[in-house]
Amino acid sequence: MGLRDRVRRLIQRPGTIDLTPLRATVAEAGAREDRVRALSDAELTAAAAALRGTGGEDLAELCALGREAARRTLGERPFDVQLIGTLGMLSGHVVEMATGEGKTLAGALAAAGYALRGRRVHVMSVNDYLARRDAEWMEPLYALLGVPIAWVGQNSTPDERRAAYAAEVTYAPVSEIGFDLLRDRLCTDTADRVLPAHEVALIDEADSVLIDEARVPLVLAGAAELQESEPAYAEVVRLLLSGVHYKIDDERRNVQLTSAGTEMVERALGGIDLYTTEHVEALTGVNVALHAHALLRRDVDYIVRDGKVRLINESRGRVALLQRWPDGLQAAVEAKEALDPTESGEILDSVTVQGLIGGYPTVCGMTGTAVAVAEQLREFYRLEVAVVPPNVPCVREDAPDRLYATVADKEIALVEHISAVHVEGRPILVGTLDIAESERLARRLERAKLSCVVLNAKNDAAEAAIVAEAGTYGRITVSTQIAGRGTDIRLGGAATADGDDDHDGDGDGDGDKDGEEGDSPSARDRVAQLGGLYVIGTGRHHSSRLDDQLRGRAGRQGDPGGSVFFASLEDDLTTQYAPDEKPDATPDVEGRIEDANATWVVGHAQRVAEGVDLEIHRNTWRYSRLIELQRREVLAERDGVLRTEAAADFLAKRSPDRHAELLEAVGRPALVAAARQIALYHLDRCWTEHLGFLADLREGIHLRSLARGLNPLDEFHRDAVPVYKRLLGDARDRAVKTFEALTPTADGELDLSDAGLQRPSATWTYLVHDNPFGAMDERAIKGLVAMFRRRAR
Structure with a gap:
């Protein structure tokens, strides 16, 4: 450059x-x-x-x-x-x-x-x-x-x-x-x-x-034994009480046993000492089960559908169909919900x-x-x-946030505001932060005699139809962040809505060819005269982009529209990322706070959350980057083996006598093919083992570095690099050993299965919700939050 x-x-x-x-x-x-x-x-x-x-x-x-x-x-x-x-x-x-x-x-x-x-x-x-x-x-x-x-x-x-x-x-x-x-x-x-x-x-x-x-890893796994011990740990932690037997940190990223909790768990597991070397596996199992029990929330982080745990994509609110947590945590959540465990497996390869x-x-x-x-x-x-500027200027009216002292005050005001707007017949799209909130709001609206359509990850199959009709006169749609990507909202309703990109170029902004079915002018004009679609956010997301995406559902292509966000000082965003900020503001009789300093706190918490997410992204990529570089070398070696006769040539040099014997017995083509399969098998096997080593290393590196006061990334590199340097050599040595043990069959062929070259009988793919509690130890996360609180001021 x-x-x-x-x-x-x-x-x-x-x-x-x-x-x-x-x-x-x-x-x-x-x-x-x-x-x-x-x-x-x-x-x-x-x-x-x-x-x-x-x-x-x-x-x-x-x-x-x-x-x-x-x-x-x-x-x-x-x-x-x-x-x-x-x-x-x-x-x-x-x-x-x-x-x-x-x-x-x-x-x-x-x-x-x-x-x-x-x-x-x-x-x-x-x-x-x-x-x-x-x-x-x-x-x-x-x-x-x-x-x-x-x-x-x-x-x-x-x-x-x-x-x-x-x-x-x-x-x-x-x-x-x-x-x-x-x-x-x-x-x-x-x-x-x-x-x-x-x-x-x-x-x-x-x-x-x-x-x-x-930073989401895509994973290819091979068959492995199922873990049988998870239900036992789940039964133990189910008896523990928050605040008595375990404590959760302010950011809800870490949970740890108290002394009372440790004693109770040790008794439940037969009087063992959790913190001895021989019981490390039990300690790990209990901690994972405790994380699943205390930190992962049903209808927030996941749902249970068709007897399976389904993760929720945090940024889109949809079910992440192919996504799962790392095997230990996945099994722990399944045990928590008393479900049959899904297939576990050995990770054969992965890529972010x-x-x-x-x-x-x-x-x-x-x-x-x-x-x-x-x-x-x-x-x-x-x-x-x-x-790129819009074709027609946006005329949507975005109102200032409405801030309340408590969640209860906010939810009461929210229902009252929806009721007041609904009286006019103006269509309303309410964006909630998670499934539990969407269902709680729907029950409140029902008690207020207000009919609504609920859209969340539990009924996402109906997404397109529900969202397409959200602009219908008098319609109230309550949705998680699922709304807004892939389906357009037309004023007046749209039985023929066909996607997010509606642009016929005829200048009327309705996306339909003149004279064809779709929004009738009367239905559209009726809603437009009321101000168009009205979007209400029940709280600020951790990312301002998600707020903007929700707000952007109204006012498309020059349509009229409006938006407003409700928030409270008890929302998770504020309590997690700005817990020390206590604005000196007095709420009115309805609990509403109209004070610039209090409003600043919510924006400050959001900026802190965005800063922490960015730093976690950076930190995760620092680990992944080393793995990507190592993988690139392994793939180059593998490609050479796959496309050439390099494996046969190498084995001829390392074991010339055996090569000569087998060459005479089976001929050059069969020998080249066998040498290639042997080299590929051991290269793949060594890489799989290396990935397992790196996963274990990363899992424990933060606790080790915390004890020594060292940088966890430096420690990771210090251990990972020397082990990797032996990988290619080990794969070649194993290939030589297998090659030398080969014997021709009576038919003059080489049976590689007898040589132990058994690849997984089944493979499958999935995405891993990588380290849902952050890629750093508790102190590092707290340090990040403190740092970004200062920066965001």
């Missing part, structure tokens, strides 16, 4: 990418619109193909052709701001576009642009539904531009995946791409691989994927979402809330944010 670029990045504020060159390109595209509109479909496809010969660099022509293709196939003429978003992604940026501004279409045009440049594109979404919906929705557009597309879902077969990835543009959930990468890494034949080389990642909901889920994305030479994306994490996108991915 040159001096000029370094200075620019140093002084450039987040979201200040200069859009002037992009606007000029869009203007040139507009000048070509009449010519392009006169082309036949075949001529338009041929014109797009001609772009391939120029490397796809005539961006004005691309925009003109893409606009016309969208008009013909989708009935939607992209606005200028959508084309600016397209060009922003083609420039390698994360584009911020407000809700309802047409991100899906802008992303499709960008993906087509990369394809016409000869680059293969993976359009990553957060789930199967959005990947399939967007691929099928945009397919006619791609077809007219001559760009083959496909999509991958959770149930896609290996052959279907291989065919889908062969297309120029592939839509897929980020998790499925990660799982395919992991499976490819363990292939023993190149023909079994499904993923081609990574080229371009275009990410929908980029802030969610790149920041919120960046951040590590997965880092493997793409080109990364870009789109979201409605990128500026708030622009510094993180720059720090972790070297990505800049381009803020």
Whole structure:
């Protein structure tokens, strides 16, 4: 990077990418619109193909052709701001576009642009539904531009995946791409691989994927024995009383036994001494069970559905279908809920979402809330944010927060406010912080004779239908953060709502082609005259982006709308992250506080929470980064073994006599194949063992460093690096030992199963909720909170 670029990045504020060159390109595209509109479909496809010969660099022509293709196939003429978003992604940026501004279409045009440049594109979404919906929705557009597309879902077969990835543009959930990468890494034949080389990642909901889920490990596991001891520990901790037998810290990240609790547990386990070396396993089991019992809350952190524990995605409020906690904690929660344990397993390989994305030479994306994490996108991915203005100015009215002294006062005022607004018939969307709160509020509304529709992770299958009708006259929708991603809210209701990106270009802002079914003018106008959709937040989230996403459900494409947030000084956000801040303010008779200093406390707590989350992200990546570097070396070694005859050549040098004997007995092709499988097996086995060692090391490194007063990351590196340096040598030595023990069968073949080369009989994939209590010890977390309290002032 040159001096000029370094200075620019140093002084450039987040979201200040200069859009002037992009606007000029869009203007040139507009000048070509009449010519392009006169082309036949075949001529338009041929014109797009001609772009391939120029490397796809005539961006004005691309925009003109893409606009016309969208008009013909989708009935939607992209606005200028959508084309600016397209060009922003083609420039390698994360584009911020407000809700309802047409991100899906802008992303499709960008993906087509990369394809016409000869680059293969993976359009990553957060789930199967959005990947399939967007691929099928945009397919006619791609077809007219001559760009083959496909999509991958959770149930896609290996052959279907291989065919889908062969297309120029592939839509897929980020998790499925990660799982395919992991499976490819363990292939023993190149023909079994499904993923081609990574080229371009275009990410929908980029802030969610790149920041919120960046440190989530995707895991490939193999069959292992189930733990049988978890229920016993669960029964023991179920008898313990908070404040008597254990204490929870202010941040609800750590719990520890008191002396009374220790005595009670030791008696329950047969009079053992928990803190002796021989009972380390029991101590660990009790602590994990205690964490599950005291810190993980049903209907907040997880739900129980169909006899299984289902984790809740904190940033989206949805059930994280493929996600689980590390095996010990997962089993402890299942025991807590008296459920049958799910399959455990040995981790064969893993990759974080951040590590997965880092493997793409080109990364870009789109979201409605990128500026708030622009510094993180720059720090972790070297990505800049381009803020695209709305096509129509936002006229939503955002009221100041309403602050109350207690949660009880807040909830009473909340119901009264909903009732007052509902009398007018104005549709209301109430965003709650978790499932338990949504259900508690629904019961309060029912007692107040107010009918509402509840949407949370327990009924997320009905999400699209519920959210699409949230703008109906007189409707009250109570929802967790699940609302707002992937489905649009139209004023007056929308039986034909088909997605988040509604942009026909006819200027009426309703997203429907004139004269077709959808919002009737009377229903829409009736709600618009009342002020449009009214969004109410029942509390501030830990991230301001989640607040903005909720607020952004109202006021789309110039619609009228309003929003307000209720908060209290007893909310978890304030008590966890600003417990020492005691504003000198007197509430009125309804418990409301109208004092600037008190309002500042809530914002201060949110800034502290965001700072802590960022530091945990950084800390987790510092650990993961070392593992990624080690994995890269192992994969390079593995790839050489898989694609060449290096293994046979190596074994010939290390064991020439045995090599000569086997060569004569079975011939060169069979010997090369056997040598390859032996080397791959031991390389994979050593890597699996190394991952287990690193997991155990990381688990205990903080307690050890705390006792010695040392930096835990330094201690981790000090132990991890020397062990890794022996890995490749150990794998080769084991391969030699196995090779020398090989004996031909009576048929003149080499039976590798007799040599002990048994791979797992079953494998499966999942995501791990990595270290839900933070990646640092209690003192480190408290130190972080204190530090960010000072910084956030």
